[in-house]
Amino acid sequence: MPVSTLTRPRPVHRPAELLAAYLTGSFYFSSPYGTLLADGVRTRVHGSPRRRAAAAARALDEAAAGGVPDPVVVGALGFRPDAEASLLVPAVVRRAAAPSAAAAHPPGGQAPTGWTVRLQPEPDGYVGAVGRALDLIGQGALRKVVLARCLKLTAADPVAVTSLLAGLVRANPAAYAFAADVTAPGDRAPRTLVGASPELLVARNGVTVTANPLAGSAPRAGEASVDRARVAALRDSAKDLGEHAHTAGHVADVLGRFCTDLDVPERPEVIGTPTMWHLSTRISGRLRDPADPDCSALGLAEALHPTPAVGGVPADRALTAIAALEPQDRGYYAGMVGWTDRHGDGEWALSIRSAEVCDRTVRLFAGAGIVADSDPRAELAETAAKFRTLLGALGFEDPV
Ligand SMILES: C=C(O[C@H]1C=CC=C(C(=O)O)[C@@H]1O)C(=O)O
Numbered sequence: 001m002p003v004s005t006l007t008r009p010r011p012v013h014r015p016a017e018l019l020a021a022y023l024t025g026s027f028y029f030s031s032p033y034g035t036l037l038a039d040g041v042r043t044r045v046h047g048s049p050r051r052r053a054a055a056a057a058r059a060l061d062e063a064a065a066g067g068v069p070d071p072v073v074v075g076a077l078g079f080r081p082d083a084e085a086s087l088l089v090p091a092v093v094r095r096a097a098a099p100s101a102a103a104a105h106p107p108g109g110q111a112p113t114g115w116t117v118r119l120q121p122e123p124d125g126y127v128g129a130v131g132r133a134l135d136l137i138g139q140g141a142l143r144k145v146v147l148a149r150c151l152k153l154t155a156a157d158p159v160a161v162t163s164l165l166a167g168l169v170r171a172n173p174a175a176y177a178f179a180a181d182v183t184a185p186g187d188r189a190p191r192t193l194v195g196a197s198p199e200l201l202v203a204r205n206g207v208t209v210t211a212n213p214l215a216g217s218a219p220r221a222g223e224a225s226v227d228r229a230r231v232a233a234l235r236d237s238a239k240d241l242g243e244h245a246h247t248a249g250h251v252a253d254v255l256g257r258f259c260t261d262l263d264v265p266e267r268p269e270v271i272g273t274p275t276m277w278h279l280s281t282r283i284s285g286r287l288r289d290p291a292d293p294d295c296s297a298l299g300l301a302e303a304l305h306p307t308p309a310v311g312g313v314p315a316d317r318a319l320t321a322i323a324a325l326e327p328q329d330r331g332y333y334a335g336m337v338g339w340t341d342r343h344g345d346g347e348w349a350l351s352i353r354s355a356e357v358c359d360r361t362v363r364l365f366a367g368a369g370i371v372a373d374s375d376p377r378a379e380l381a382e383t384a385a386k387f388r389t390l391l392g393a394l395g396f397e398d399p400v
């Protein structure tokens with residue numbers, strides 16, 4: 001039997017072991033397909049905006065030539081196309097199956113004592129910004145824009161990212177959960193992007209490509225009869241279906257450039273997270289030219305970004321409106337986080353339901369898609385509900 005067809009024995013890990021082995025500075029990513037924990041830095045990957053997949057491919061080839069078996073590039077990209085990125089080939093990678101709801105995860109959460117909370121903007125400021133976005137939509141300059149607001153929390157003591165991550169995975173075992181080191185020059189302590197995103201930007205496995213755009217939301221009530229009514233209302237809401245169509249249409253158009261046999265369900269379904277209900281379209285296709293370097297998981301993710309789940313329509317005007325209407329730079333929020341390997345396989349999730357943690361501070365964002373029929377107060381309530389993913393994992397009982 002030729003050596004290449006032999007199966008290389010791999011260490012077998014359990015998902016909970018990898019979660020427990022996470023240390024600040026490691027890279028952790030778990031999804032419905034598996035868990036990856038990466039440690040150490042073999043090579044940092046630098047690339048110009050929208051050309052990071054090419055830089056990643058070069059780094060992977062160099063690592064393979066240097067004797068690394070099955071190298072991967074892991075990390076996170078910020079929201080703005082020219083924003084910061086933190087991509088690297090790690091020294092050690094461990095993999096396990098997907099986290100299971102039943103598994104005993106290490107305890108998470110942290111008693112929320114002595115926190116100070118700053119909202120940027122204040123709720124009325126956010127409502128005003130949604131009003132200005134509605135003016136732009138009314139004038140025909142925009143059709144959709146996602147506006148986010150920011151919570152800045154400061155604790156009395158350094159925030160334990162290990163417990164925060166464990167709390168997120170325990171509460172959201174089906175999510176794309178992640179912790180990525182995004183320390184920047186000038187940071188006086190490690191900075192970590194941590195979160196539990198419901199949204200798969202794109203995954204590639206061989207010739208198969210999958211994406212799961214979400215847009216159009218309702219908060220989960222936690223009471224069965226109320227939630228049944230909310231799900232039914234969301235499924236039939238013309239406003240939410242329109243908001244969703246922008247995002248699903250963009251993803252289908254971009255993937256259509258690379259794929260044959262693109263399967264795009266006609267109507268979205270409703271999926272639930274522990275805090276939200278979302279309209280969801282699961283799109284899949286077969287790559288036309290799998291050897292094309294632009295078709296790696298990271299290349300496809302760069303081609304898709306920013307989808308109207310985090311940007312808007314038209315994309316360039318939405319980015320201008322976001323820069324003008326949001327008082328805070330988004331940093332890594334609403335960018336992407338994931339991994340890609342030498343075969344082009346990988347998974348990239350949107351870095352939403354996320355926070356940047358640095359020493360005693362936690363900076364978290366939540367956004368909502370604004371379309372012609374949006375009600376500013378309802379969009380404010382939607383962002384409050386989206387904050388609950390992170391605030392719950394931090395131990396806030398009745399977050400906002
Ligand atoms: C921008 C966010 O969510 C996006 C993903 C799902 C539904 C969304 C919405 O209904 O507005 C957003 O497009 C966020 O959580 O900060």
